[in-house]
Amino acid sequence: MKNSTSKIGQNSTLKIVAYFILFVGLLPATSYSQGYRTINAYMDDFAKNELYVKKSLMDYSVSIVESQLYTRTQYTAERIITKLENVNTILKNNNKGxxxxxxxxxxxxxxxxxxxxxxxNGSLILSDYEYQSTLSLAEIGENFNRKEIDQAEYYQELRNYEADKRIFALTYKLPLKSGKGKNILEYNASQNMLFYKMNVMDEKLNLAIAAKDKKGLSDCLNMIQVMYQETLAKTEEYKGEYQDNSLNEANIAYSRFIAAQRDKLSDLFNGYVDEYNKLQSLKNQSSETNEAVAAYNEVVKVYNMKKNIFYSVFKDVQTTKSKLYDTWLTTNSAFLKRNGKIDNIYDNYAVNDKS
Structure with a gap:
């Protein structure tokens, strides 16, 4: 039975591609084809262009989360790559600082x-649930580590940029306001990483169920428990980042439900698979005596009963999980709308500050 995480994979891509470029200032090349007589003019123009693109990307990111169009995200990524490459080429050729x-x-x-x-390279696009679920647990763990390292390196580069921007402004005695802690972009990516890891393991769990793999299911449930504890620990750390903890709480609720599948499914699944194995063993026996036929029919009866009970519970779990996913998605979108406000230009570049 297919899990809702197949849909989640696509939807998370919609968020992550748009989210991790929200605060990258794309400077229109025409702004730097001219010289600047004052640092205020240089910084004002820089800020205006950065603000314009930030707002456009924020508006787009919210709309793409709501529209949930995977093809639109792919097109947008290609368009942004082309624009960034063009901007960098022009800046290198024309911007003398x-x-x-x-x-x-x-x-x-x-x-x-x-x-x-x-x-x-897709290192920050957390959408490959189905592919990851086909790998071994060791390989999945290695890929999780790689993605987290890539994510950390990316946001370190953004912090380097912000630090250089402050140094540049201070060189010309321009006070530059800056926020504290994780910005909305990095915070959201951190939350998405927790969500991603849970969904990969949940997809792996469903493969074990489809394969009637008792050990595979047990291993997945054990790994999910580890990740649930990680989610609790990291969301506790994130509490102080924003007064709005709605996304934090949504992640906890979703992870708790994924982890609770052990109590709902494990015993029922093992009983169902045990009866299935008994049935296969009887099928391989050549005896067709009345006693053998009666024993076989009894096993079939018990097997069908246990199978039906398991899948009835499993279906209910999937339905609730889908609703929790939708809640998570809605919460994520609403969180960005509330907290991803684009600052006024002079909140970023306080060039007129007289203090």
Missing amino acids: FEGNTLLRDSFIRMNEKTIECLK
């Missing part, structure tokens, strides 16, 4: 290059 200082330009280009790399 301010008074020869190219720190901001060079840092921006490096960040763009990292974004291009991540969009091309």
Whole structure:
């Protein structure tokens, strides 16, 4: 029986592709084809272009979460790659910085290059549930680690850019306001990573059920318990990042339900599979005596009963899981709308601050 995580894989892609580029400032090349007489003009123009693109990407990210169109996300990723590559080429050829200082330009280009790399190799796109579920648990664990390392490296590059931007502004005695802790982009990606890991293991669990694999199911449930504890620990850390803890709580609720499948399914599944194995053993016996036929029919009766009970419970679990997934998706979208507000230009570049 197919899990709702097949749909989740596509929907998470919609979020992650859009989310991890929300705060990358794409500078229109025309802005830097000219010289600047003052640092205020340089920074104001930089901020205006960055603000414009941030707002466009935020609006788009919300709409793409709601529309849930996978093909649209693929097209958008390709379009953004092309635009970033063009912007970087023009910046390298035409932007001489301010008074020869190219720190901001060079840092921006490096960040763009990292974004291009991540969009091309898919390291931050958490959508491959079905593929991951076909791998061994060891391979899945290795891939989880790789994705988390890639994610950390990406956001470190964004932090490097923000640090360089502050240094650049301070060089010209321009106070630059900055936020504390994880920005909305990194916070959302951290939450999505927890969600992704649970869904990969849940997809793996469903494969074990389809294969009537008792050991496979037990191993998956054990790994899910480990990940559930990880979710509890990390969401506890995330509580202080935002006053709005709705996404945090949605992740806890979803993970708790995935972990609770052990109590709902394990014993019923094992009983159903045991009867299935008995039935297969009797089928291989050549005896056709009345006693053998009666024993076979009794096993068939018990097998069907246990199978029907298991799949009745399993169906209910899948239905509830799908609803929790929809709740998670809605919560994620609403969280971004509430907390992903685009700041006023002078909240980022306080160039008129007289203090």
